[in-house]
Amino acid sequence: xxxxxxxxxxxxPIISCAxxxxxxxxxxxxxxxxxxxxxxxxxxxDYMTPEFFGALSEAFxxxxxxxxxxxxxxxxxxxxxxxxxxxxxxxxxxxxxxxKDKATAVITVRETWEGEFIDSEEDARKYEIALKRIxxxxxxxxxxxxxxxxxxxxxxxxxxxxxxxxxxYMQSEDYFHEYIPDFKKRxxxxxKKYGR
Numbered sequence: 001x002x003x004x005x006x007x008x009x010x011x012x013p014i015i016s017c018a019x020x021x022x023x024x025x026x027x028x029x030x031x032x033x034x035x036x037x038x039x040x041x042x043x044x045x046d047y048m049t050p051e052f053f054g055a056l057s058e059a060f061x062x063x064x065x066x067x068x069x070x071x072x073x074x075x076x077x078x079x080x081x082x083x084x085x086x087x088x089x090x091x092x093x094x095x096x097x098x099x100k101d102k103a104t105a106v107i108t109v110r111e112t113w114e115g116e117f118i119d120s121e122e123d124a125r126k127y128e129i130a131l132k133r134i135x136x137x138x139x140x141x142x143x144x145x146x147x148x149x150x151x152x153x154x155x156x157x158x159x160x161x162x163x164x165x166x167x168x169y170m171q172s173e174d175y176f177h178e179y180i181p182d183f184k185k186r187x188x189x190x191x192k193k194y195g196r
Contacts, residue, residue: 024097024103024105024138025092025095027131027138028095028105028129029090030047031131031138031139032088032090032107032129033047033090034047034048035079035088035140035143036056036060036076036077036079036080037077037078037079037080037081037088038081039060040056040057047139048139048141049132049139051147052140052141052143052147055147055150055151055154056147058150058154058194059073059076059150059153059154060076061193061194062154062158062190063157063161063183063186064157065166065169065170065176065183067176072153072157073153075149076150079143079144079146080109080125081109081111086111086113086118087111087112088109088112089110089117090107090109091107091109091124092105092106093108093126094106100133101133101134102130102131103130104130104131105128105129105131106127106128107126107127107128107129108121108124108125108126109125109126110123110124110125127143127144128144128145129142129143129144130142130143166183167180167183170183
């Protein structure tokens with residue numbers, strides 16, 4: 001019996017190495033199409049973990065004082081291409097499984113405009129994607145640390161609603177007076193959707 005166990009222990013690593021490894025490359029490139037760029041695609045819900053999609057949704061929905069000026073949420077809109085507005089082209093620099101149900105990918109992003117690359121391969125920006133397998137499906141769990149950024153941003157914005165900081169600012173500027181009722185309604189709608 002002891003000999004059988006020793007043989008099995010010796011053979012198991014060979015057998016497990018011979019099994020084909022799951023290639024996540026295609027899935028990573030598919031998930032990249034749902035990284036927010038100039039907006040959050042509602043279909044992204046099916047490609048992200050509930051925690052990540054929830055953080056992004058709440059951050060995008062958090063009301064800001066943005067009536068005719070740049071709002072506090074501008075950073076949310078330019079995850080990938082920035083103000084350029086070109087189309088992103090994704091590549092994979094590295095991909096590694098960190099556990100049975102988790103993986104990390106470093107992707108490269110180059111911008112295209114009317115089918116032509118704006119930047120060279122050397123100038124491609126690099127980002128990190130965290131993947132998590134839920135119910136047998138690989139989903140995006142984070143993009144370059146944005147999940148934590150969104151959670152911090154939500155906490156900050158909720159603090160500003162509670163303290164009345166944004167409302168006081170609007171009341172101090174004549175330009176914003178007509179927008180105060182709309183802002184209050186947007187905050188109430190936000191609370192109804194995401195809780196206080």
